[in-house]
Amino acid sequence: MKDAPPSHRRRFLIGLTIAALIAVFLGAALLAAARAGESRERSERRSVVTLLALAQLIDRAGGGAPAAEEPSFGLGEELPPIEGEEAVPEAVEEPVEDPGVAVRRAVAAFAKAHPEVKAVRVVGFEGIRLEASTNPEDKAPRRLEREEKPLYDLGQKLRAAVAGNREGLEGAARAEEVAVERLPGGLLRLSAPVERAGDVTGMVQMDTDPAEVRAVFPWLPALLAWLAPVVLFVLLSFVLGERRALLAAAAVVLLLGTLLALRAWSRRELEAERRTTAKTIAGAVKQEGERAGALLAELGLPADPPLAPELWDANLYREPRGLIRTGGVVDEGRLGELVGADAGRLTRSVVVLALIALALLAFIGWGWAARTGAALVRYRFAYAYTLPAMLGMIFLAIFPFFYSVVLSFTNANIYNTDQSVFETWIGLDNFIDILGDFSVVHRTAEGLVWDYQNFYWTLGFTLVWTVTNVLLGVTLGLLLALALNTKGLALRAVYRVILILPWALPTYITALVFKGMFHKQFGVINQIFQIFGADPIAWFDRPLTSFLAVLTTNGWLSFSFMMVVSLGALQSIPADLYEAARVDGATRWQQFKAITLPSLRPALVPAIILSVIWTFNQFIVIFLVSAGEPGRATEILVTQSYKIAFEQYRYGYAAAYAMVIFVILLAYGTWQNRVTKATEAIG
Amino acid sequence: MKRKHLSHWPIHLFVLMMVIVTLYPVLFVITIAFSGGQTLSIADLPQDPTIADRLRAIMPWPENVSTENFRSLFADQPFARWLLNSIAISLATTVVGVFLASTAAYAFSRFRFPGRRAGLMMFLVSQMFPATLMLIPLYILIVQVLGLESSYVGLVLMYAQTAIPLCVWMLKGYFDTIPKELEESALIDGASQSTIFFRIVLPLAKPAVAVTALFSFMTAWNEFVQAATFMNKEQMYTAPVGLRFFVSGFSEQWGYFAAGSIIAAIPVVILFLFLQKYLVSGLTAGAVKG
Numbered sequence: 001m002k003d004a005p006p007s008h009r010r011r012f013l014i015g016l017t018i019a020a021l022i023a024v025f026l027g028a029a030l031l032a033a034a035r036a037g038e039s040r041e042r043s044e045r046r047s048v049v050t051l052l053a054l055a056q057l058i059d060r061a062g063g064g065a066p067a068a069e070e071p072s073f074g075l076g077e078e079l080p081p082i083e084g085e086e087a088v089p090e091a092v093e094e095p096v097e098d099p100g101v102a103v104r105r106a107v108a109a110f111a112k113a114h115p116e117v118k119a120v121r122v123v124g125f126e127g128i129r130l131e132a133s134t135n136p137e138d139k140a141p142r143r144l145e146r147e148e149k150p151l152y153d154l155g156q157k158l159r160a161a162v163a164g165n166r167e168g169l170e171g172a173a174r175a176e177e178v179a180v181e182r183l184p185g186g187l188l189r190l191s192a193p194v195e196r197a198g199d200v201t202g203m204v205q206m207d208t209d210p211a212e213v214r215a216v217f218p219w220l221p222a223l224l225a226w227l228a229p230v231v232l233f234v235l236l237s238f239v240l241g242e243r244r245a246l247l248a249a250a251a252v253v254l255l256l257g258t259l260l261a262l263r264a265w266s267r268r269e270l271e272a273e274r275r276t277t278a279k280t281i282a283g284a285v286k287q288e289g290e291r292a293g294a295l296l297a298e299l300g301l302p303a304d305p306p307l308a309p310e311l312w313d314a315n316l317y318r319e320p321r322g323l324i325r326t327g328g329v330v331d332e333g334r335l336g337e338l339v340g341a342d343a344g345r346l347t348r349s350v351v352v353l354a355l356i357a358l359a360l361l362a363f364i365g366w367g368w369a370a371r372t373g374a375a376l377v378r379y380r381f382a383y384a385y386t387l388p389a390m391l392g393m394i395f396l397a398i399f400p401f402f403y404s405v406v407l408s409f410t411n412a413n414i415y416n417t418d419q420s421v422f423e424t425w426i427g428l429d430n431f432i433d434i435l436g437d438f439s440v441v442h443r444t445a446e447g448l449v450w451d452y453q454n455f456y457w458t459l460g461f462t463l464v465w466t467v468t469n470v471l472l473g474v475t476l477g478l479l480l481a482l483a484l485n486t487k488g489l490a491l492r493a494v495y496r497v498i499l500i501l502p503w504a505l506p507t508y509i510t511a512l513v514f515k516g517m518f519h520k521q522f523g524v525i526n527q528i529f530q531i532f533g534a535d536p537i538a539w540f541d542r543p544l545t546s547f548l549a550v551l552t553t554n555g556w557l558s559f560s561f562m563m564v565v566s567l568g569a570l571q572s573i574p575a576d577l578y579e580a581a582r583v584d585g586a587t588r589w590q591q592f593k594a595i596t597l598p599s600l601r602p603a604l605v606p607a608i609i610l611s612v613i614w615t616f617n618q619f620i621v622i623f624l625v626s627a628g629e630p631g632r633a634t635e636i637l638v639t640q641s642y643k644i645a646f647e648q649y650r651y652g653y654a655a656a657y658a659m660v661i662f663v664i665l666l667a668y669g670t671w672q673n674r675v676t677k678a679t680e681a682i683g
Numbered sequence: 684m685k686r687k688h689l690s691h692w693p694i695h696l697f698v699l700m701m702v703i704v705t706l707y708p709v710l711f712v713i714t715i716a717f718s719g720g721q722t723l724s725i726a727d728l729p730q731d732p733t734i735a736d737r738l739r740a741i742m743p744w745p746e747n748v749s750t751e752n753f754r755s756l757f758a759d760q761p762f763a764r765w766l767l768n769s770i771a772i773s774l775a776t777t778v779v780g781v782f783l784a785s786t787a788a789y790a791f792s793r794f795r796f797p798g799r800r801a802g803l804m805m806f807l808v809s810q811m812f813p814a815t816l817m818l819i820p821l822y823i824l825i826v827q828v829l830g831l832e833s834s835y836v837g838l839v840l841m842y843a844q845t846a847i848p849l850c851v852w853m854l855k856g857y858f859d860t861i862p863k864e865l866e867e868s869a870l871i872d873g874a875s876q877s878t879i880f881f882r883i884v885l886p887l888a889k890p891a892v893a894v895t896a897l898f899s900f901m902t903a904w905n906e907f908v909q910a911a912t913f914m915n916k917e918q919m920y921t922a923p924v925g926l927r928f929f930v931s932g933f934s935e936q937w938g939y940f941a942a943g944s945i946i947a948a949i950p951v952v953i954l955f956l957f958l959q960k961y962l963v964s965g966l967t968a969g970a971v972k973g
Contacts, residue, residue, distance in 0.1 A: 379794060381876045386791065389847055396844035396847075399824075483697055506904075506907075513712055516723050516937060645815065645819045645822075651823060659816070
């Protein structure tokens with residue numbers, strides 16, 4: 001019995017339902033994440049304003065400098081706990097010259113004015129002291145203890161960051177001057193450097209309650225946005241019937257409409273968040289400015305130069321963000337820029353979502369999903385059997401391959417591995433750099449100078465290397481095979497086993513042995529030369545001799561393979577062919593041309609193809625014998641790309657280099673495929 | 684008849700020359716290994732060497748035969764540890780390769796299913812990737828993302844990338860030669876698909892599985908580049924990386940290198956001599972299909 005024809009209506013309905021579900025909920029989740037991020041950033045920024053106000057206050061109170069004379073511990077001023085409502089004990093009996101006292105008084109007054117601030121600590125670097133703390137158990141001021149080393153280290157890190165950023169070169173990596181840490185209890189711990197006369201002399205640390213509002217996932221709007229197009233489609237499908245093209249168009253229009261609505265809604269929400277942030281920060285700046293002014297007056301600290309609270313809305317490098325203007329007014333132009341940037345990012349996300357959703361819709365609606373499902377069920381054994389190997393290859397070959405493709409468009413290197421691909425993306429620069437540099441040779445006073453680093457030199461060398469090696473291997477291998485194929489040759493089996501040894505030996509051992517034999521002073525090859533009265537040769541000092549050395553090494557280890565292949569093919573030629581030829585009066589040369597060579601071809605052609613690829617990729621011989629000496633002249637493409645990756649650590653550039661190699665190999669593979677097919681057709 | 688044999692002498696001459704060229708480096712390594720010293724030269728040359736002195740210096744026979752290098756290799760150098768690393772990694776690679784590949788090779792050989800050609804091409808093309816092309820992304824993934832530098836698992840993952848396609852192709856070639864009738868009759872008798880594979884086909888393919896496993900082991904055993912890149916701790920070196928360590932940079936311990944090379948090479952050379960006929964047919968068959 002045949003199945004009923006599939007219902008297009010049902011397929012498109014399922015497709016639309018799933019596509020809209022994924023697009024809407026993914027979009028809503030992204031929006032919720034963006035809102036949560038904005039709210040988190042808002043509270044951090046608000047806390048930074050408070051922190052910088054505090055730092056400003058402490059700067060003016062004496063900058064965490066040590067006491068002029070070491071105060072005895074008993075005299076140290078006890079600060080009240082923040083929660084305690086007692087008034088700050090007036091410390092009039094302290095000598096006023098001790099700036100530590102002023103700092104402690106400033107901290108206490110500040111804490112009193114800020115109920116959301118739970119703890120404040122001030123560290124002075126000179127004398128490694130805990131200068132002030134709102135926690136009475138800290139017994140400030142005193143020397144920092146061994147367990148408090150992390151606190152001191154953090155301060156030193158900030159000091160180094162300030163110094164580094166100040167003398168920082170253009171484009172150098174900048175370090176954060178404000179540290180923000182989230183404590184397990186939900187508190188924010190912020191630390192900033194304290195300065196006096198431009199020097200970082202201490203650090204102030206503040207624990208504050210950020211009072212965040214958690215953004216909730218917009219369930220109801222998301223559900224509505226998902227179900228509306230589905231319901232509409234059901235209604236429409238009654239009108240459209242089983243007309244496939246119309247159904248598809250309706251589904252696409254509904255899906256895109258939903259996404260546009262999602263975009264408009266998200267945009268409104270994001271703009272509202274931005275405005276809230278701006279308003280909050282403006283309020284904070286104004287409030288902190290007023291409080292700080294009042295505290296300066298109360299503590300009798302210098303009010304000159306006037307405070308600039310609008311600079312307290314700064315990023316972690318203590319650079320003002322420029323959103324708040326003097327007097328705590330929001331800069332509308334800057335806000336507009338931010339909102340515009342949000343809209344741009346939003347559009348990009350929606351386009352990606354639309355592509356995913358449309359692909360899903362097409363996949364299900366057009367019936368591909370049904371077919372794929374049917375194939376999966378029908379060939380379930382085949383797929384189950386191939387699954388483990390396929391998964392292995394997807395993880396170990398396919399994914400890395402595409403990762404490598406992506407990497408080749410970046411300037412990824414060992415220093416920026418923590419950055420995402422988007423941050424290191426440089427487009428085609430690597431390829432232009434590699435392929436666009438034709439200055440292989442310069443004319444100088446001393447004559448022509450070759451640039452061995454140039455891609456085209458290496459490419460040329462690789463081609464010469466491949467061709468000479470394969471020629472050498474084929475010639476030697478074929479001659480030996482013909483010799484060993486001689487009928488009645490004594491010791492044939494012994495010869496064969498010995499001559500196969502180079503192939504059997506691990507390549508790295510061969511390479512290292514030859515490296516030793518080509519040693520200038522102690523190598524046996526120079527010893528042999530000296531027997532004939534020649535001077536010892538420094539093999540790796542000139543490109544030509546270096547090339548001869550690697551050629552010898554590779555020739556030694558590659559002729560065996562050709563010999564074995566040719567010998568196998570020769571032995572499979574039926575003897576009666578030659579007999580018949582002899583009966584017909586053919587000479588030996590004619591026999592060789594008419595029988596031997598054609599019979600060799602089917603075995604020799606694939607062997608040569610293989611040998612070309614092997615030699616082209618013969619990493620070990622070059623890497624271990626010549627190591628590219630002199631000056632990278634004898635580097636082949638694969639060793640060059642390896643060295644770029646693992647000696648210079650330029651992963652992106654090396655990936656681009658490897659990609660070029662891959663394209664060359666691919667072109668060769670396609671070409672040889674066509675050629676061998678041609679030979680098969682002829683033969 | 685006699686004349687004919689006499690006419691072979693130019694052939695013998697040519698082959699003998701090649702035999703000398705072939706054997707000389709091998710004998711050289713053996714000489715250094717049994718010399719008991721660490722130098723690269725077979726004999727010390729006097730100030731003004733005569734031709735006889737120089738001839739002595741190229742004769743592959745040590746001045747004093749000694750097994751000191753072999754003893755010291757295990758007693759004073761971490762060579763035993765390196766051998767152990769090599770054995771563990773090669774065995775694990777073989778097991779992973781053969782285990783993952785056997786069912787896949789069977790499916791590729793027996794079933795005609797959508798994606799079969801693409802899958803086979805994938806296995807073939809992935810063998811054509813230049814080693815460095817895969818080395819860079821795999822290095823970043825395995826070392827920097829998974830944090831598996833200088834670990835067995837990391838290197839085995841790396842090796843599996845070459846071992847799986849090799850095993851799939853070799854085993855598929857063998858499964859192709861097993862007659863289908865056997866399975867068809869089992870199917871008629873009511874055997875399930877998995878019974879057929881595990882009870883009938885796999886036992887028949889034991890020799891092929893063994894050969895595949897040995898090749899996969901040898902490949903991992905002889906591998907140098909990836910091991911040298913991944914294994915940065917001396918403790919975790921494989922034998923090839925360790926052997927190179929003896930003669931690279933400022934250390935010129937040719938005696939250790941030669942002795943270690945002999946130990947590392949003997950098993951694979953013997954295996955190779957036994958298995959090479961399978962390798963030749965497998966390689967050329969694969970290349971033609973490509």
